[in-house]
Amino acid sequence: MFRSHNSLGLPQTIDQAADLLISDLLTDHVEAMASLNDEEFESLYQGVAPYLIDEFRLWSGNDILLDACIEASNACGESPDPARIILKRVVERIGDTEGIIIIT
Numbered sequence: 001m002f003r004s005h006n007s008l009g010l011p012q013t014i015d016q017a018a019d020l021l022i023s024d025l026l027t028d029h030v031e032a033m034a035s036l037n038d039e040e041f042e043s044l045y046q047g048v049a050p051y052l053i054d055e056f057r058l059w060s061g062n063d064i065l066l067d068a069c070i071e072a073s074n075a076c077g078e079s080p081d082p083a084r085i086i087l088k089r090v091v092e093r094i095g096d097t098e099g100i101i102i103i104t
Contacts, residue, residue, distance in 0.1 A: 010056060010057060010061075010062045010065065011056060011062075011065055012062075012064040012065055012068070013064075013065065013068055014065070014068050014069060014072060014085060014086055014089045015089065015093075016065075017052075017056055017065060017086045017089070018086060018089040018090045018092075018093050019093075021052075021086070021090050022090060022093060022094065030094055033090070033091055033094045034091075034094050034095060036091060041087075041091065044087070045083070045084055045087050048083070048087065049083035049084070049087070050083075052082075052083040052086055052087065053082070053083050056082075056086070058082045058083065059082075065082070066082055069081075069082030069085040069086065070082065072085045073085055
């Protein structure tokens with residue numbers, strides 16, 4: 001699911017990170033994520049958070065994306081958790097069916 005983004009540069013916005021993740025999803029994954037309940041989201045989050053933190057270097061060099069995530073967390077009144085913010089954006093964008101084109 002995660003390819004190296006080093007040669008392309010790291011995403012600098014939450015939307016860029018979400019778009020990269022969505023672009024790696026299979027159609028079945030997109031469909032499953034579109035109907036996640038809170039418990040399923042939490043389970044998914046627990047499984048992928050370490051990879052998101054590592055892949056996007058959230059605590060080790062990608063200060064622009066980290067700052068964007070912290071700012072978004074503060075705006076929502078949540079504790080700063082950049083991986084959660086990015087994953088929530090992925091789910092939001094998947095829920096916005098006008099924003100996704102699936103090519104098979």
